[in-house]
Amino acid sequence: MxxxxxxxxxxxxxxxxxxxxxxxxxxxxxxxxxxxxxxxxxxxxxxxxxxxxxxxxxxxxxxxxxxxxxxxxxxxxxQRAESDEMIDKMIVTQKPSTKWEDIGGLAEAKGTLKEAIILPFVGGRPDFVKITKSILLYGPPGTGKTLLAKASSNTLNATFFEAKASGLLSKYFGESGKIISSLFGKAKDKQPSLIFLDEIDSIAPSRSGDINESSRRVLGEILEGMEGFSASKDDKVIFIGATNKPWDLDDALLSRFQRKIYVPLPDDESRKVIFGIHLKGAELSVNVGDLVRRSDGYSGRDIAALCQKAINNMIREKNPDLESLTSKQLETYKLETRELLPSDFDDAFEKVKPASDSSSLQKYADWEKEFG
Ligand SMILES: Nc1ncnc2c1ncn2[C@@H]1O[C@H](COP(=O)(O)OP(=O)(O)OP(=O)(O)O)[C@@H](O)[C@H]1O
Ligand SMILES: [Mg+2]
Missing domain, CATH: 1.20.58 (Methane Monooxygenase Hydroxylase; Chain G, domain 1)
Incomplete structure (x- = not known):
């Protein structure tokens, strides 16, 4: 449908x-x-x-x-505004509702992250206990990086500032650097806060060597911002960056991250849990072990899409006239359902293929060894 x-x-x-x-x-x-x-x-x-x-x-x-x-x-x-209004428009602020239980697997990443984000919030912490305020999440697409950042923010009941780095680089934002600096300022005002900057690799392509003016300014502001709140003992601001391409990051930026956490593709056990999350409430007439075996190489996002596809197959079969109903009829329509069958998933496996290939996975493993 x-x-x-x-x-x-x-x-x-x-x-x-x-x-x-x-x-x-x-x-x-x-x-x-x-x-x-x-x-x-x-x-x-x-x-x-x-x-x-x-x-x-x-x-x-x-x-x-x-x-x-x-x-x-x-x-x-x-002249392009440099006001707060501009930041409000570029940055999505919210209180996410994502919970740790919504995220399947990733026990290690969750553990490291929880420990890292909670410490700065503990009062009466002796000076020798060093705290982590900047964390890099890296790994293949769709593995739960954004979910982890949201769950962290939720745990801390923090104001969540989310921006995609690529979005800040439009040529319309000649003042991108200022947006970043105000972002850090605002996060400080509204603390506890968590700044989540996604696609952070788009700012600092280190391989090509050449970096355009707008990127340079944004990068400079990020470095300065990270420096600023890392230095302060009392600010309750956490910075989380995420990337699929850690090897593209600028060296200076990379070295500012106190923790680098690998968010890998789910293993068998984790995929089982993730299937459970995305099929919650549905009746199953399939062998879950079989789904787990067949989904080797799938990310959490791939599994979510797969489950949705199987559910849609069931819905379409049970409600063949759905697409021809008027919106008025739809309001009173009662959706027919049945248990999910192997055939629903056979079709879904045909259509939903894993997004990551094994050669790129090796790259993450190599990078983790060197920098992680
Ligand atoms: N570990 C997981 N457990 C449950 N669902 C997951 C998991 N990972 C991903 N998903 C599903 O995939 C969707 C996308 O996940 P998320 O946005 O966290 O991926 P990401 O790692 O941030 O991807 P990208 O690198 O493309 O930004 C989630 O909304 C969820 O439905
Ligand atoms: Mg993401």
Whole structure:
């Protein structure tokens, strides 16, 4: 159900984004702004249509596109704002509800993280107990890095500041560096806080050697920000960066992280737990051990998508007329369900393949040995 619609919306969103980029390149700010806002609205629709595993991503994209669009529109022709308003628009602030139990496996990463984040909050801590305020989470896509950051924030009942580094580098943010510095300032004001900076590798490509001006400024501000609150004994601000490409990180940035935590693909035992999380409440007529064996190499996100696919297969079979119902009819419609069968999963395994390949996994292992 909804898959056709999802594809259609996705295409529309891509088309709007392309037009936005074109307008941006041509210096047509007004049009670029409206296109971004439109793309954001479509992403929001997608978030409602898409399975749970992807809807969160779409919500995030929606806020970012809408924010960028509105920012371009409201600051058109003016000097770019450097106000708090700008930060509010670029940075998603929330109190996440993610709990540690929502995250399957990762016992080691969870343990290290819990220990690291809790210490700074312990009062009456003797001076020789050094605390960790900056943590790098690295590993393949979809393994739970964002979930871990959210659960940490939840545990600390902290204000959660989330930004994607790539989003801060748009050419519209000539003041990206200022956004970062205000971000650190704001986090300090609102403490306890947790700053989560995703895709942190996009700021500091170390291999190419050349780094553009905007990246350089952002990097400088991050380094300074990390320095600042690491030095202070009393600030309750934690900084978590996440990346799929730790080997791309700038050396100076890398060395500022006090802890580097590998977030690997789930092993057999962990996949079993993750299946349990994503099939919670569903009736099963399948051998879970079999699912675990067949999903070797799948990330948590792949497993979530797989489960959703199997559930959709069941729903579609039991409710063949669903797509032709009007919205009025849908309101009163009672969804038919049945237990999930091996055939639902056979199809899902056909269609959902693991996102990471083994050669890139070796790269993480090698990197962990050297830097982890
Ligand atoms: N360990 C896990 N346990 C349960 N669900 C998981 C786990 N890892 C990933 N998932 C599922 O996949 C989704 C994406 O996970 P998350 O956003 O934490 O991945 P990520 O490591 O941040 O990926 P990326 O590197 O692409 O940002 C989650 O919302 C959840 O549905
Ligand atoms: Mg993530």
């Amino acid at each position: 909804g898959e056709l619609r999802e594809n259609m919306l996705r295409q529309q969103m891509q088309a709007e984004l392309e037009k936005a980029h074109k307008a941006e390149a041509a210096g047509n700010e007004k049009e670029a702004g409206s296109r971004y806002v439109k793309a954001g609205a479509i992403a929001r629709k997608l978030a409602y249509v898409a399975p749970r595993a992807r809807s969160e991503e779409f919500f995030h994209s929606a806020s970012q596109y809408e924010n960028v669009g509105n920012l371009i529109k409201t600051t058109e022709g003016e």
